[in-house]
Amino acid sequence: MICLGIESTAHTFGIGIVTNKGKVLANAIDAFKTEKGGLIPNELRNHHEDVKDNVLKTALEKAEIKLKDIDLVAFSQGPGMGPALRVGLSTAKDISSETKAPVVGVNHCVAHLEVGRLLTEATDPVLLYASGANTQIIAYESGKYRIFGETLDQGIGNFIDAFARYLGLGFPGGPKIEGIALKGKDYIQLPYVVKGMDVSFSGILTDLKRKYDSKIHDTGNLAFSLQETVFAMLTEVSERAMAHTGKKELLLGGGVACNKRLQEMCSIMCRERKAKLFVPENQFLVDNAVMIAWLGILMKKHATKDHKRIDIKPYERTDDIKVTWK
Ligand code: ATP
Numbered sequence: 070m071i072c073l074g075i076e077s078t079a080h081t082f083g084i085g086i087v088t089n090k091g092k093v094l095a096n097a098i099d100a101f102k103t104e105k106g107g108l109i110p111n112e113l114r115n116h117h118e119d120v121k122d123n124v125l126k127t128a129l130e131k132a133e134i135k136l137k138d139i140d141l142v143a144f145s146q147g148p149g150m151g152p153a154l155r156v157g158l159s160t161a162k163d164i165s166s167e168t169k170a171p172v173v174g175v176n177h178c179v180a181h182l183e184v185g186r187l188l189t190e191a192t193d194p195v196l197l198y199a200s201g202a203n204t205q206i207i208a209y210e211s212g213k214y215r216i217f218g219e220t221l222d223q224g225i226g227n228f229i230d231a232f233a234r235y236l237g238l239g240f241p242g243g244p245k246i247e248g249i250a251l252k253g254k255d256y257i258q259l260p261y262v263v264k265g266m267d268v269s270f271s272g273i274l275t276d277l278k279r280k281y282d283s284k285i286h287d288t289g290n291l292a293f294s295l296q297e298t299v300f301a302m303l304t305e306v307s308e309r310a311m312a313h314t315g316k317k318e319l320l321l322g323g324g325v326a327c328n329k330r331l332q333e334m335c336s337i338m339c340r341e342r343k344a345k346l347f348v349p350e351n352q353f354l355v356d357n358a359v360m361i362a363w364l365g366i367l368m369k370k371h372a373t374k375d376h377k378r379i380d381i382k383p384y385e386r387t388d389d390i391k392v393t394w395k
């Protein structure tokens with residue numbers, strides 16, 4: 070069985086092609102970028118509409134298959150931005166009507182976890198999912214992927230991007246802040262906001278902007294301190310979720326997990342508690358459609374009635390999904 074996955078929850082439009090044995094045949098994406106400023110839902114929809122045919126063509130060429138070879142179409146039904154999600158849904162319906170392949174809607178956050186289990190040796194990990202819109206600590210317990218901790222306001226990537234935007238840098242800001250942070254070495258005190266198992270970034274953002282406006286701080290030191298603070302917060306709650314669940318594996322997912330300093334902190338924490346850290350390649354950390362195709366296959370193999378309704382679900386939560394395939 071060959072599954073074609075479609076990702077369109079936010080800035081990335083992707084088509085991934087995977088076999089039922091988990092062989093990745095293609096991972097094509099086109100991610101919306103800006104020189105200055107952030108993401109506007111209608112601009113994302115236009116971007117996705119503009120690039121979708123090309124991304125599909127690239128994926129089919131890479132996989133060396135024709136559209137008629139597709140047996141299953143999976144798309145990201147949520148969570149995400151409505152106008153962007155709708156492009157994925159309509160692409161899925163178009164491909165399905167051409168190929169007669171059935172369509173399955175999958176949850177984007179669960180897909181991040183499942184692609185990590187496919188591509189690394191992690192079997193039952195705690196997932197630190199650190200992306201633009203999402204920041205969650207997720208682990209399997211009693212039939213669902215439960216959220217053990219999460220952000221109380223914005224996602225960590227959106228927080229970093231917002232500060233980058235304030236400095237006049239475009240989107241995505243994460244890699245730029247990572248570069249600037251390498252030039253910093255003096256830690257500037259910032260609020261450290263962990264509440265129980267949850268984290269919050271908006272107060273830190275306000276404080277960073279104020280410190281930047283005061284012009285007394287070096288920008289490198291501010292970027293360095295930003296990373297040291299918020300990555301320590303994520304490492305702390307990940308460690309607590311591991312202690313609570315007794316799990317011995319930590320898996321990273323989401324675009325912010327590409328950050329080398331975050332990876333290093335997680336690696337030190339895992340080493341100290343004799344646990345294993347798993348970090349998929351960057352192309353599978355950021356939004357991609359391979360993860361959507363793979364979760365489509367898992368769900369199809371273990372289909373339940375829940376998965377029959379085909380629509381977008383912009384507010385769907387990780388723990389709304391009954392995990393029938395584990
Ligand atoms: P989701 O829909 O799951 O919330 P997303 O649409 O934000 O995800 P991702 O590709 O998972 O997409 O993540 C993008 C985010 O990752 C952006 O906020 C970007 O700035 C951030 N990012 C990418 N690389 C790095 C890096 N090296 N350091 C920090 N942040 C990074």
Ligand code: FE2
Pocket residue numbers: 177181200323324355356
């Ligand atoms: Fe994502």
